[in-house]
Amino acid sequence: MQHAPSSKPRRGRPPKLRGEDADTRELLVRAGLEVLTEKGFAAAGIDEILGRVNVPKGSFYHYFTSKEAFGLELIERYARYFAHKLDSHLGNQALAPLARLESFIADAVAGMQRFAFTRGCLVGNLGQEMGALPTSFRASLVATFVDWEQRTAACLEAAQSQGQIAAHADCQALATAFWIGWEGAVLRAKLERSAQPLSAFARFFLSGLPRA
Amino acid sequence: MQHAPSSKPRRGRPPKLRGEDADTRELLVRAGLEVLTEKGFAAAGIDEILGRVNVPKGSFYHYFTSKEAFGLELIERYARYFAHKLDSHLGNQALAPLARLESFIADAVAGMQRFAFTRGCLVGNLGQEMGALPTSFRASLVATFVDWEQRTAACLEAAQSQGQIAAHADCQALATAFWIGWEGAVLRAKLERSAQPLSAFARFFLSGLPRA
Numbered sequence: 001m002q003h004a005p006s007s008k009p010r011r012g013r014p015p016k017l018r019g020e021d022a023d024t025r026e027l028l029v030r031a032g033l034e035v036l037t038e039k040g041f042a043a044a045g046i047d048e049i050l051g052r053v054n055v056p057k058g059s060f061y062h063y064f065t066s067k068e069a070f071g072l073e074l075i076e077r078y079a080r081y082f083a084h085k086l087d088s089h090l091g092n093q094a095l096a097p098l099a100r101l102e103s104f105i106a107d108a109v110a111g112m113q114r115f116a117f118t119r120g121c122l123v124g125n126l127g128q129e130m131g132a133l134p135t136s137f138r139a140s141l142v143a144t145f146v147d148w149e150q151r152t153a154a155c156l157e158a159a160q161s162q163g164q165i166a167a168h169a170d171c172q173a174l175a176t177a178f179w180i181g182w183e184g185a186v187l188r189a190k191l192e193r194s195a196q197p198l199s200a201f202a203r204f205f206l207s208g209l210p211r212a
Numbered sequence: 213m214q215h216a217p218s219s220k221p222r223r224g225r226p227p228k229l230r231g232e233d234a235d236t237r238e239l240l241v242r243a244g245l246e247v248l249t250e251k252g253f254a255a256a257g258i259d260e261i262l263g264r265v266n267v268p269k270g271s272f273y274h275y276f277t278s279k280e281a282f283g284l285e286l287i288e289r290y291a292r293y294f295a296h297k298l299d300s301h302l303g304n305q306a307l308a309p310l311a312r313l314e315s316f317i318a319d320a321v322a323g324m325q326r327f328a329f330t331r332g333c334l335v336g337n338l339g340q341e342m343g344a345l346p347t348s349f350r351a352s353l354v355a356t357f358v359d360w361e362q363r364t365a366a367c368l369e370a371a372q373s374q375g376q377i378a379a380h381a382d383c384q385a386l387a388t389a390f391w392i393g394w395e396g397a398v399l400r401a402k403l404e405r406s407a408q409p410l411s412a413f414a415r416f417f418l419s420g421l422p423r424a
Contacts, residue, residue, distance in 0.1 A: 043254030043344035132255035177416035184396025208420020
């Protein structure tokens with residue numbers, strides 16, 4: 001669940017800033033991603049993000065039109081980074097489909113362990129805080145879950161076509177249940193500073209799948 | 213998941229304040245429970261809680277020794293209120309054991325609907341924010357989940373003894389999986405302002421139980 005987003009510019013939108021400015025902007029995005037996976041928006045705020053990269057408060061609007069635009073870009077960057085991570089596991093043809101899901105789960109466990117369970121999921125954190133966030137975040141967060149669900153449903157459908165999941169199963173509904181529960185597991189892993197909740201939920205999910 | 217805690221004083225600890233002071237203290241606790249189920253600690257802060265009941269900021273420490281003590285009391289009050297709610301459903305001998313769990317789920321859905329999905333679970337909200345909260349909160353939040361899990365496991369064991377769940381099933385592990393996933397469902401219901409995630413997870417959980 002940790003992030004290490006690529007430093008490529010946004011697809012289709014050339015960076016407006018050049019050289020040092022573009023670097024500073026990228027540093028702000030990375031610091032923002034770090035802070036939001038750890039604490040969410042409310043507990044950290046822009047000040048902590050600026051402080052991590054030694055950017056003076058006054059110059060924030062040189063890089064972003066508003067805090068809301070900054071937040072939306074962070075959601076989009078995290079969503080894109082995470083979709084890529086999902087694809088690298090769920091699209092791994094060397095493994096049987098359900099083993100691909102297990103491979104993603106093992107990677108997510110290792111990722112949380114690497115940061116001593118201090119970092120969770122940016123989308124889950126902001127989802128929890130939605131009551132105190134700009135309303136424009138809602139659609140972006142929901143769309144991200146829908147995207148992850150679709151990638152997961154495709155993997156479950158591959159399992160179904162290979163007979164690992166019963167033919168009558170609704171793979172879309174199963175993928176939805178996975179992401180609902182998985183976000184709960186990430187929350188609990190952060191709370192307990194332990195991989196236990198992640199593996200407990202994964203075990204329940206995999207053993208609860210309707211088998212062929 | 214909404215709260216309406218009883219106004220009885222804490223068991224075993226007589227209130228230190230009398231009359232109007234005790235009333236004000238209770239108002240602060242209730243406002244704190246409201247705010248923390250909506251937004252968590254970081255986004256709201258003490259100021260908003262005091263503001264809701266028109267208590268001047270300076271007098272907070274007249275009622276509580278510290279913000280941390282206030283937070284711990286809110287967790288304890290919510291945990292106690294919620295354990296009572298769980299018992300009223302899971303202990304309902306008029307229903308078959310799994311129907312008791314469904315009854316709790318229906319009540320939780322109605323509770324979130326009543327507040328237009330703006331209020332989630334105080335324990336889930338604070339769990340998500342743990343990285344920015346006093347470390348003493350962690351043990352209290354974890355203990356609350358353990359308590360809810362035990363009550364749920366007892367219900368699942370009753371289902372097992374009546375043949376609704378397979379004899380080989382580990383009811384403790386199933387109860388743990390329920391609470392991990394349920395908190396994810398509450399988070400998602402708040403994000404989507406919809407009961408859909410709650411019923412989706414409930415359906416997956418109930419159909420994933422190992423049947424006799």
